[in-house]
Amino acid sequence: MKNLLISGDIGVGKSYLLRKALERYNGSLGGFITGKDYVEGGHYIYMKSLNDFYSSVNVAHVVDGLDIYSAQVYSHQFDEYGTQFIDEAITSRQLVVMDEIGVMERNSPKFLNSIERAFSSDKPVVGIIKNRKSPILETFKSRKDTKTLFITGQNSDEVYNEVIHWMEKHQLSIKTKRKHEWSQKKIDMYERALDYGKDLYPGPLLKSIFHQTNHIKDKSWLELGVGTGAFSIPIGLKSKSLTAVDTSYNMLLNFSDKIRRLNIRNSKGLLVPIELLNTDTKYDYVLSSFSGSALSHTDNLTKFIDMAKEKAFILCPADSGDYNFKGDVLARRLHRHLKPFSGGAGPLKEQLEQLGYEYQYTEIDFNLPQVFNTMEECVYFFKELYGVEEDEEEILRSFVLEYLKEDQHYYVFDNHRKAGLFTIISRVSH
Secondary structure, eight states, X not given: OOEEEEEOOTTSSHHHHHHHHHTTBOSOEEEEEEEEEEETTEEEEEEEETTTSOOEEEEEEEETTSXXXXXXXXXHHIIIIIXXXXXXXXXXXXXXXXXXXXXXXXXXXXXXXXXXXHHHSSSOEEEEEOOSOOHHHHHHHTOTTEEEEEOOSSOHHHHHHHHXXXXXXXXXXXXXXXXXXXOHHHHHHHHHHHHHTTTTTTHHHHHHHHHTOSSGGGOEEEEESOTTSTTHHHHHHHSSEEEEEESOHHHHHHHHHHHHHTTOOSEEEEEOOGGGOOOSSOEEXXXXXXXXXXXXXXHHHHHHHTTEEEEEEEEEEOSSSOOGGGHHHHHHHTTOOOOOOOOSHHHHHHHHHHHTOOEEEEEEEEEOOEEXXXXXXXXXXXXXXXXXXXXXXXXXXXXXXHHOEEOSSOXXXXXXXXXXXXXXXXXXXX
16 A cells, blocks of 8 residues: 555554654655644644644644534645645655644645645655544545554554554665664653753854854854754854754654744754755755764765855764763673774765865864763663663663762763864865
8 A cells, every 4th residue: 555544542652653663764754743832721733844844834723621623723724834735745755744634624625635646646655644533534544545554552563563564665765773763762861961961062062163154144054963953953043044954753853843942933854864865955054963874975975065155064973082971981891892982083084085175173072961860760771772681780780870970950971072073165165
């Protein structure tokens, strides 16, 4: 089946399961998700575009205690904006996502037609469909090219595996390394660390980058590997515009929620690997902030740098410094083979020199401590990070107690690192 829908009762985890599956995806996607803004006496339901992870519009107002059939629905918003969100995804993305299709849009014929167009297009569609009796919903579910999965509290793993199998069957690229996937728990812990150490990270790194720019309020930026916006949000607040690129669906949703809360109107997000990134648009500055192996291939590196009108900035681990979370100390205590310390700076220097780019290189010390609510959370974090077995847990606890420090509200594990910052002069600027 070309199209896949997930249904089930409210609160059973439909959207969570879809987010978990899309976190495995390594291609471009578009479409829409819905969310709620709570106000006194009820809430607004909004629809947000997944084409730019920013554009959003209220589509209904629901009074507390009333059924959704009694909601005040803004049918014209579905027709105007919802249609646009879907049509753009059909035209320019590999995968169309709809989360969710419901009954509020029953009086929005243009929007309903755009859903049909997506189902009938050559693009695979995956989405959530409300578990309600409705002729319109039955029309979608009864299509010969569409399959509906019903999720309960007991079959989540089975449904998740079927979604992944569907993605593979339709040749939608799946990430090969699970370390590139971000669960909400992992994101929440990262955000906690950023909030705690905001003066420690990314402050020193941003200071060095901003020092090498000029007239920043008039400049456009692209950031590769945006994460939750540690760099992008400060850049967006200072600049004319920002395009934030990542391959993590959960990270971009988190970033999207933050810029919406902060009312940052000049930023947008793109879920796309660099191999598929459109190079027609050029930016004054481009930044890759610890984006892993995304630039290890020469074609990707050249593509990224040549998108800059003035300068390209690349942050990566330096070739010398401390291991992440003192991993070398723990490895020796666990009698494990210690991998040689390796950053990205050395290979990147060689690539840039071979390609003939002019660059400057500096190293910057920083500390991004991890923050824990409890000792148990800390032990769990390190067990997951280093694959510590049950019979090694006593050694791990001893290691944690030695380096963990107590703050007023948290347990804190310092993580002193050294970053390499490359500033590359664009060929376009010459």
